[in-house]
Amino acid sequence: MTGRATVEYCSRPFDSRGRTYKEVGAIAQWTLSKKGDDVFQGWEYKKRFARMKAGTLPAEEFYAWSRKFREMRAACDAGKISRNEFMT
Template sequence: MEPEVVYDLIDYHLRECIKREVKMRVCKNCGRYFALTGRTNTEYCSRPFDEKGRTCREVGAIALWTKRKSRDALFQDYRREYKNRFARMKAGKLEPEELYAWDERAREKKAECEAGRLSPEDYAAWLRES
């Protein structure tokens, strides 16, 4: 395609976006502009981001969740123990029902700890001993 044709296409699309008042935003994951369609609080584009075919929207949401949870010491303790138990379940040393029952109790204990009825040290000890 000739450069003039490409410039004409870009110019046409840009003018159409302005005429239709299409809002643009910078993707918080890849830093490229994208058009806001649908939800106006979208922070990530839907372009493919990695070789697995995941989009910025998928990768960005996971990264944000990980960043927020990395500051939560209670969640880190819970997650570490959950991963150990999940590995035991996958190895056949723990029944899925046992894991799910433990998970429910661990979440209840975490809620007690967040409410101030249980100290973080006691919660961590309970996780190790349960």
């Protein structure tokens, strides 16, 4: 392994799809960080993220939706809208 000694994952191929250990590790770390957040465990976010990764949803469309999602989540956390309003 070359590069910094603090790098957790190398850039060798991980699987037959061409993903590297670095890519798979980043996804795994993101998933771990969102494990306790019940909002991100919601079906809609995961479904749209998977569609973007698969290439069936344009990244720009996902990120625009994600921005609105985060704004609504912040409003829910601040008590401006109810949890039911946020989840619908």
